Amino acid sequence: MNEERRSTATAKLTRGAVAISVSVVLAFSLSACGASSENTAAPAGLAAIEPSAAPTPVISIKREDVTEVLPFDAVTVDDPTRDIGQDAISVTGQDGSKVLTYEVTYTDGVESGRVVVAENVVAAPVQQVTSIGTRQPYVAPAPVAASAVGGCDSNYAGACVPVASDVDCAGGSGNGPAYVQGPVTIVGSDVYDLDRDGDGVACDR
Template structure:
């Protein structure tokens, strides 16, 4: 007559973590930075195993318990577009364009700067009308 025995067996399995991408306007476009590192979780599986004459003849899952939740990996994706500033000016970013005028003035752009702006090189956009070294004041 066969010997039938039932045992309870547990095993653990990793739960893979998910990933999430979040736009970040403080990072330069094309830059990514992991702000939260992903961590795999763990689940414990409990089985009822049937042995007939010492050989496994059945295995039934009776319980699954998540013993450690996975942590989602969060990657920040830069969206900030770097603006190039004319090196002839300091104090504010004077964009490089076909023409730059003081914001709020009578100029027609196409680009504008809000001052005051110090002229440290050539005043190529004629922003310092009174010649005192400070433009858009």
């Protein structure tokens, strides 16, 4: 009787141990699955973070004045009052200037573009003028020996220029001692320097 009860108890203990083992294995399996599922999910704190947006550039616009030089140009003109080869600058050239106003754009403090919005001429350039002589210079004929033809110097025509130590135009400021009433044409050498303006005719004024 006792042996039978002991066998029955042993069988129950054995079945209980098996059931406990199976329960432990199942609980461990379910716990492992739950942990794996939790590990694969994104952390709650990181899930709310979104990528930050790019910073907005700071754009500013300023005005800037820049002075520029306006170079002068040069021309030449014929001048009949000057002998050929006697060229000269009659008007000296001068540079001018102007002010350009720029609208300058800066992006984050660095210049990124500029455009001209105004232009003001401060001083206009002065054109340089060079006068070119076109007059044929007077060339005195070779001096010839003075001869007294009826008491007149053969270097002159149109009036009798006396042969003397010096001859001046009558009515002028000369002090002689001899005088001639013009006009007198120079046909040789103007030995008495009567033709003061060099036009070939003396005592005509």
